[in-house]
Every structure is written in C-alpha cells, then in structure tokens.
Amino acid sequence: MSTDHHAGLEDIEVLESSICEITQDGLTFRGYNITELAANSTFEEVACLLWNDQLPSQKELAEFRRELAGEYALPREITEHINHVPREAHPMAVLRTLISSLGLYDAEAADNTGPAMHRKSVRLLAKIPAIVAAIARHGNAKSHVESNGELSLAGNFLYCLNGKTPDAETERLLDTTLILYAEHELNASTFAARITAATQADTYSCVVAAVSALQGNLHGGANQRATEMLLTIGDAANVPEYIDARLKKKETIMGFGHRVYKNGDPRVPVLKALCQSLSEKKNEKKIFETAIAVEAEMLKRKRLHANVDYYSGLAFYLLGLSAEIYTCIFAMARAAGYLAHIAEQLEENKLIRPRGVYTGKRGLVYKPLASR
Ligand SMILES: CC(C)(COP(=O)(O)OP(=O)(O)OC[C@H]1O[C@@H](n2cnc3c(N)ncnc32)[C@H](O)[C@@H]1OP(=O)(O)O)[C@@H](O)C(=O)NCCC(=O)NCCS
Incomplete structure (x- = not known):
C-alpha cells in the first residue's frame, strides 16, 4: 500500500x-x-x-x-x-x-x-x-x-x-x-x-x-452513543473495568479523541461546567460522576481528551431530552x-475533486462473458 x-x-x-x-x-x-x-x-x-x-x-x-x-x-x-x-x-x-x-x-x-x-x-x-x-x-x-x-x-x-x-x-x-x-x-x-x-x-x-x-x-452520532455508554456504565465505580474491557477489545470509546484538537476541545470546559451545575440542580450527580471518571480513565489509559459530543450529549440528557x-x-x-x-x-467556487492513488490491477485482457 x-x-x-x-x-x-x-x-x-x-x-x-x-x-x-x-x-x-x-x-x-x-x-x-x-x-x-x-x-x-x-x-x-x-x-x-x-x-x-x-x-x-x-x-x-x-x-x-x-x-x-x-x-x-x-x-x-x-x-x-x-x-x-x-x-x-x-x-x-x-x-x-x-x-x-x-x-x-x-x-x-x-x-x-x-x-x-x-x-x-x-x-x-x-x-x-x-x-x-x-x-x-x-x-x-x-x-x-x-x-x-x-x-x-x-x-x-x-x-x-x-x-x-x-x-x-x-x-x-x-x-x-x-x-x-x-x-x-x-x-x-x-x-x-x-x-x-x-x-x-x-x-x-x-x-x-x-x-x-x-x-x-x-462524527455527530457520537453524542448519542457517548450518553448511552454512560447510562450503561451506571456508576463511577464500574468505569475502570468497563473501559479496560472495551480497550482490550480495541473498541472505540465514543466522545473521545479528535482529528484536530490533541490537547483538549475548547468547547468542553463550557459544556462540562453546564453539566455539573445541571446535574446538581436535577439531582443527577451519579451520571456526572460517571462521566468524570470515564474522562479521567481515558486520559490515563490513552492520553485522549473528551470532545464536544461527550458533554453535549450529557447536557441534552440532563435537559431531559432522549438520546x-x-x-x-x-x-x-x-x-x-x-x-x-x-x-x-x-x-469563489472551484470544483472540489481530489485524486486517488490507484492500487488495483493493470493491463488485464477482457474475457467475453460466454467464456468465463
Ligand atoms: C474523532 C476520531 C474519529 C479522530 O480520528 P483520527 O484523527 O483519525 O484518529 P485515529 O482514529 O487514527 O486515532 C489515533 C489513535 O487513537 C486511538 N483512538 C482515537 N480515538 C479513540 C477513542 N475514542 N477510543 C479509543 N481509541 C481511540 C485510535 O485507535 C488510534 O490508536 P492507534 O494509533 O493505536 O491505532 C476518533 O478519535 C474517534 O473515533 N473518536 C470517537 C468518536 C467521536 O467521539 N467522534 C466525535 C468527534 S468530535
């Protein structure tokens, strides 16, 4: 390749x-x-x-x-x-x-x-x-x-x-x-x-x-998946075992990592603070604590930061919206x-048309359908 x-x-x-x-x-x-x-x-x-x-x-x-x-x-x-x-x-x-x-x-x-x-x-x-x-x-x-x-x-x-x-x-x-x-x-x-x-x-x-x-x-589908994961984990105490099992299977943890931000997503601090105050107000501290624990575990295990979808999903959940x-x-x-x-x-339009690197076969001789 x-x-x-x-x-x-x-x-x-x-x-x-x-x-x-x-x-x-x-x-x-x-x-x-x-x-x-x-x-x-x-x-x-x-x-x-x-x-x-x-x-x-x-x-x-x-x-x-x-x-x-x-x-x-x-x-x-x-x-x-x-x-x-x-x-x-x-x-x-x-x-x-x-x-x-x-x-x-x-x-x-x-x-x-x-x-x-x-x-x-x-x-x-x-x-x-x-x-x-x-x-x-x-x-x-x-x-x-x-x-x-x-x-x-x-x-x-x-x-x-x-x-x-x-x-x-x-x-x-x-x-x-x-x-x-x-x-x-x-x-x-x-x-x-x-x-x-x-x-x-x-x-x-x-x-x-x-x-x-x-x-x-x-991409955008991560906010639903990340929140569903937090609900599945259920408690901060379950986080190390859950993350360990998923990482061992080489699975992706939704809501973490970013193509551009390698030191953290600037939208996260705003959303995290919003989630914290909402979780206190709505007496939903458990899911917020689970989220914090997953964030810490992913940083420790993979050096990966939470992205916008992780905490916006949680914010939507705390606002009572369904995943x-x-x-x-x-x-x-x-x-x-x-x-x-x-x-x-x-x-200022210009057609967007990149090129691909061809890796297929070359120079094959066509065989008529009847003789295949
Ligand atoms: C966002 C994402 C697609 C960026 O991808 P990318 O820039 O192509 O980076 P890669 O997928 O090549 O990841 C680099 C390494 O980190 C790992 N990694 C990245 N995100 C990961 C995640 N969420 N969970 C577990 N491992 C992850 C990859 O497995 C890869 O490891 P390797 O080098 O050992 O193979 C990726 O981080 C991801 O899949 N995140 C989860 C989905 C998500 O939250 N999307 C919303 C983005 S705002």
Missing part, C-alpha cells in the same frame, strides 16, 4: 475560509472567541455573525428573529410525510429524508443567487428544529405541535417537542449548546456540504449531504455553519 498520499486528508488545507478558526488553544467564529459567544450571545446572533461576517445591531437581530419566526411553520406536506415514516426509524435518517422533501416545496430551491440563498438559509434554519421536534413526537406516537413565533429558535424547538413553553433557564442552556455546535470549520459534514455546493447543486442537496455525513458514529435525537440537535445547530460555508463556497 502506497503511503504517498494524505489518508483522511489529515492536516491538509484544501481551501481558504474566513468563517471559523481552530487552533490548539481555542476556537473563534469570525474572529470572536467561542467561550465569549457562549456566555454572552444567542444562537440567532451567532447565525447572523456566521452569515454576515459581523455581529448584528439590535435592529438587525430583531429583523432576523422576525424572519426566522415567519419561517418556523412546516408545509402541510411535510407534517403529513412525518406521519407516514416508520416510528422506529432513526431520527437522523428521517431528518435527512425530510430536508430533501422540504426542497421539493421551495420554489427557490435551485436559485443560488444571493437573496434567494438568504431566504433559503432562513427557511432551513427555522424549519429544521420544528422537523426534529415533529420527528421525536411521531416516534413517541404524539401528535404534531404547531410552532410558536413568539419564541426563540431554541425555545420554539422545546415548545414543539414538549407542547409547552420552556422555562427561561432550560431555553438558555439549550441555546448555549446550539452556539457551541453552530460551526466548526471543515469537519466531515461541512466539507460534504461544500463539495456538494461546489458542483452547483441546490442548497437542500448540500444540507442533505452534510446531514448524511453527520449521522455517523465518528435518539441528540445528533438531530447537533444538525439543527450546525445548519448555521453549513449555510455559511455553502454561501462562501459559491462566492
């Missing part, structure tokens, strides 16, 4: 972008530190920042919120479609399908010019949370709840999910996780979106490509980043 190629494109810089910077010391969106954004801004503000390259004024933010709220409602065809999907289908598979369906009801789907791109981006960002909530309710045999335009994007998601207005603290905590998930440079799903955008495909196809890549366990929709929540936040990257790709 040739080694003269870049397996997994590791450390390869393939394009220029002004959206997000990742260093070993931190993460910035359009020049603003993520920790500061998580503490002070809202998801809507961050989406504006990512799309417009600057923080919005109060007036601009109010207008953006109005635009979003005006697009929360789902087309009737989509709510009917949800009623017909198998209840046991994984929510990410349903989300992928429904984003594709949504494109069928958007007359501007194939219009990649600036104003249409903005309107489509608003539509997707506004409707994905309502779709995720509707999928979750359908899975639990509950009827659809119409959006509430008075609420923020995070608030409307919780409203559509639970059928009641969330308290301000729950809404704010979910909003913080959405900010942290909103964007992350050329991760696999964003790269999939840009590859698709570079072919001049329509926006819905780009987001479907992204969400398809996101669902895998090595099957964690990756969908990741998707509804990262849609902000996907749409910023799709627009940036189209601004």
Whole structure:
C-alpha cells in the first residue's frame, strides 16, 4: 500500500475560509472567541455573525428573529410525510429524508443567487428544529405541535417537542449548546456540504449531504452513543473495568479523541461546567460522576481528551431530552455553519475533486462473458 498520499486528508488545507478558526488553544467564529459567544450571545446572533461576517445591531437581530419566526411553520406536506415514516426509524435518517422533501416545496430551491440563498438559509434554519421536534413526537406516537413565533429558535424547538413553553433557564442552556455546535470549520459534514455546493447543486442537496455525513458514529452520532455508554456504565465505580474491557477489545470509546484538537476541545470546559451545575440542580450527580471518571480513565489509559459530543450529549440528557435525537440537535445547530460555508463556497467556487492513488490491477485482457 502506497503511503504517498494524505489518508483522511489529515492536516491538509484544501481551501481558504474566513468563517471559523481552530487552533490548539481555542476556537473563534469570525474572529470572536467561542467561550465569549457562549456566555454572552444567542444562537440567532451567532447565525447572523456566521452569515454576515459581523455581529448584528439590535435592529438587525430583531429583523432576523422576525424572519426566522415567519419561517418556523412546516408545509402541510411535510407534517403529513412525518406521519407516514416508520416510528422506529432513526431520527437522523428521517431528518435527512425530510430536508430533501422540504426542497421539493421551495420554489427557490435551485436559485443560488444571493437573496434567494438568504431566504433559503432562513427557511432551513427555522424549519429544521420544528422537523426534529415533529420527528421525536411521531416516534413517541404524539401528535404534531404547531410552532410558536413568539419564541426563540431554541425555545420554539422545546415548545414543539414538549407542547409547552420552556422555562427561561432550560431555553438558555439549550441555546448555549446550539452556539457551541453552530460551526466548526471543515469537519466531515461541512466539507460534504461544500463539495456538494461546489458542483452547483441546490442548497437542500448540500444540507442533505452534510446531514448524511453527520449521522455517523465518528462524527455527530457520537453524542448519542457517548450518553448511552454512560447510562450503561451506571456508576463511577464500574468505569475502570468497563473501559479496560472495551480497550482490550480495541473498541472505540465514543466522545473521545479528535482529528484536530490533541490537547483538549475548547468547547468542553463550557459544556462540562453546564453539566455539573445541571446535574446538581436535577439531582443527577451519579451520571456526572460517571462521566468524570470515564474522562479521567481515558486520559490515563490513552492520553485522549473528551470532545464536544461527550458533554453535549450529557447536557441534552440532563435537559431531559432522549438520546435518539441528540445528533438531530447537533444538525439543527450546525445548519448555521453549513449555510455559511455553502454561501462562501459559491462566492469563489472551484470544483472540489481530489485524486486517488490507484492500487488495483493493470493491463488485464477482457474475457467475453460466454467464456468465463
Ligand atoms: C474523532 C476520531 C474519529 C479522530 O480520528 P483520527 O484523527 O483519525 O484518529 P485515529 O482514529 O487514527 O486515532 C489515533 C489513535 O487513537 C486511538 N483512538 C482515537 N480515538 C479513540 C477513542 N475514542 N477510543 C479509543 N481509541 C481511540 C485510535 O485507535 C488510534 O490508536 P492507534 O494509533 O493505536 O491505532 C476518533 O478519535 C474517534 O473515533 N473518536 C470517537 C468518536 C467521536 O467521539 N467522534 C466525535 C468527534 S468530535
């Protein structure tokens, strides 16, 4: 096997972008530190920042919120479609399908010019949370709840999910996780979106490509798996034996390791603090202590740090959300980043088409079917 190629494109810089910077010391969106954004801004503000390259004024933010709220409602065809999907289908598979369906009801789907791109981006960002909530309710045999335009994007998601207005603290905590998930440079799903955008495909196809890549366990699927693992372990005392058994079988421990961050993920301290205070408030200390014990064990055994999915999964659990929709929540936040990257790709487009190193046979002589 040739080694003269870049397996997994590791450390390869393939394009220029002004959206997000990742260093070993931190993460910035359009020049603003993520920790500061998580503490002070809202998801809507961050989406504006990512799309417009600057923080919005109060007036601009109010207008953006109005635009979003005006697009929360789902087309009737989509709510009917949800009623017909198998209840046991994984929510990410349903989300992928429904984003594709949504494109069928958007007359501007194939219009990649600036104003249409903005309107489509608003539509997707506004409707994905309502779709995720509707999928979750359908899975639990509950009827659809119409959006509430008075609420923020995070608030409307919780409203559509639970059928009641969330308290301000729950809404704010979910909003913080959405900010942290909103964007992350050329991760696999964003790269999939840009590859698709570079072919001049329509926006819905780009987001479907992204969400398809996101669902895998090595990417967005890790938040569900990591939380399920913590629930399986059950108690901090079980951690050494559990981790030892899995590592001996050379299994991957979900929520650990990262392609870029080798000294820890800058989103983790914010999420960990959030999980700690939530676990105390909700009297769920056991799962938090288990999480801390797994983190310590992985550092000791493998020198691997927890990543964003490890503690965001736990945060969602502590917010009372069920594990099957964690990756969908990741998707509804990262849609902000996907749409910023799709627009940036189209601004100065070049088809993304790398080469492969051929390792197959050569020079074979074709034998007619009848003589094989
Ligand atoms: C994120 C991830 C895909 C990065 O992969 P990568 O940069 O290609 O790194 P590798 O998979 O080559 O890992 C390097 C080494 O660490 C080990 N490793 C990495 N993550 C591991 C994990 N979560 N559990 C156990 N071992 C792990 C690998 O087995 C490998 O060991 P080896 O050199 O002995 O073969 C990988 O760390 C992983 O699978 N993590 C779990 C899934 C996850 O949490 N994904 C969300 C990412 S934000």
